[in-house]
Amino acid sequence: MKLYSYFRSSAAYRVRIALNLKKLPYEYLPVHLLRNGGEQHASAYRELNHDAVVPTLIDNGNVLQQSIAIIEYLEETHPQPPLLPGTPVERAFVRGVALQVACEIHPVNNLRVLKYLKRTVGANDEVKDAWYRHWITSGFTALEEHLVASRRSGAFCFGDTPTMADACLIPQVFNADRFKIDMSAFPTIRRINDHAMQLSAFADAAPGTQPDSE
Amino acid sequence: MKLYSYFRSSAAYRVRIALNLKKLPYEYLPVHLLRNGGEQHASAYRELNHDAVVPTLIDNGNVLQQSIAIIEYLEETHPQPPLLPGTPVERAFVRGVALQVACEIHPVNNLRVLKYLKRTVGANDEVKDAWYRHWITSGFTALEEHLVASRRSGAFCFGDTPTMADACLIPQVFNADRFKIDMSAFPTIRRINDHAMQLSAFADAAPGTQPDSE
Structure with a gap:
């Protein structure tokens, strides 16, 4: 591949x-x-x-x-x-968490959106950075509540083994940390991230360890 | 349900x-x-x-x-x-089209994003409407190219029966039409939409026929 x-x-x-x-x-x-x-x-x-x-x-x-x-x-x-659990309801939960990151948080902070915001709308860096932080913070607020209320999370978003949900969440936490977002209100997300990063599958996929890393 | x-x-x-x-x-x-x-x-x-x-x-x-x-x-x-076709490669195509709409176009034009753009960034209605049109037009440009190049599209995005891809595309065309976006550059998308809207499954799901329609 x-x-x-x-x-x-x-x-x-x-x-x-x-x-x-x-x-x-x-x-x-x-x-x-x-x-x-x-x-x-x-x-x-x-x-x-x-x-x-x-x-x-x-x-x-x-x-x-x-x-x-x-x-x-x-x-x-x-x-x-498997990166999806065994029942349709459980899979819907895992896909739902993955899509919360992939549809509600990430697209609004995509590179081309930030470029348009700056070049066409005319936002300055301060407004652009506040935009970026706003969508991660509001998205993580909802996701933290959802993970806690679901009672399905363990070491990972669903139970104690990694799923598609973690594959989506951990890269978003990388972005949050890069932009120094206060994660203290998101202890479940923080805990899942820090646990995942101990596994080589996650650590070896991180931006800092890629061949094109700068 | x-x-x-x-x-x-x-x-x-x-x-x-x-x-x-x-x-x-x-x-x-x-x-x-x-x-x-x-x-x-x-x-x-x-x-x-x-x-x-x-x-x-x-x-x-x-x-x-x-x-x-x-x-x-x-x-x-x-x-x-079935709303997904028979092989993993075909399913990846259908899911890919669905996600192009759901991840690349729709989230950037979501109500809360438009609200933030207006209230917090301070964009006026003209800037906001141009933003809305920009993301549909750029997304549909890519999607039209993709559908044509794939040679997989027939009456619908994949072949001649509706899939998850059409379930995502048709609502986005509704938004485009509502904002009077010029669809002449997207003949495949237009054709698929107009065909789908002849089916009661699509027509009965349209905004204008819902109990809370205004």
Whole structure:
């Protein structure tokens, strides 16, 4: 398998975690989102990924986009160890947590949104940074409440083994820490993150350990 | 089943389509996102949905959030007719299209994002409307290219029967039409939408035919 990735991309980080949890080796193909006017806009890459985003996974010549669709694909093609639990209700919980991160928090803070906010709306750095912090803080407030109220969380979001939910949550905590967001109101999220980062599947997927890390 | 819904919510509209395609009857529970300071913020609703968003589906006492997680749940619990195709690669394509809408376009134009843009960033209505149009137009540009290049689309996004991808796409076209976005550059999307709207499963799920429609 080949993964088009950028070390700091949350969505690529999610797939790196899933590949590592399933012990699937892959070739790392860096796409620098900031250099050369954004390498994701190069026509050769856009033929693989019309949205001009990372990640893209190539498996047996098949071109796969969207991190959550890729993780579902890996789950179907390499079921062990499972990243989704056993019953439909439990799977809906895990997918729900994954999508809370992937739909409610991450897209609003995506690089192109921040660029538009700055260049077209005319927001200054202070307004842009407050925007970034606002969506993580409001999203994590809801997610912390949800994890606690669910009574389903253990060492990880669901029980004591990692799932797709953790593959989405941990990259978002990386972003929060990078922007020095006060995590004291989110003890469950903090605890799950710090536990996950002790596993090599998560640590080896982290931005700082990628070949294109700066 | 009970569905907490708002007639104009894209995410609720997706689930209404999926329920209709699977011919599953449900009780419609309206949550008005604008009245009473936003009924989604009422504490009774927030206990069901900590993110204070619609939809929420209640099935046998189980509380399910996030439209795509709910559609996956319906697919697992009521497999006929299927909303995902037969092979992992095909399913990844369908999920990828669904997530392109759900992760790349819709969240950036969500009500709370537009509110923050106006109230906190200080954008006027012109800037806000341009923002809204920008994300639909750029997202549909990528999606149109993707659908054409995939050679997988027929009457619907994947082949000639509706899938999860159409359940996500059609509500987004409703938003585009509501904001009078020029759709001439997106003939495939337009065609799929107009075909889908001839089916009662889609037409009966449309905002204009909901009990809380205004």
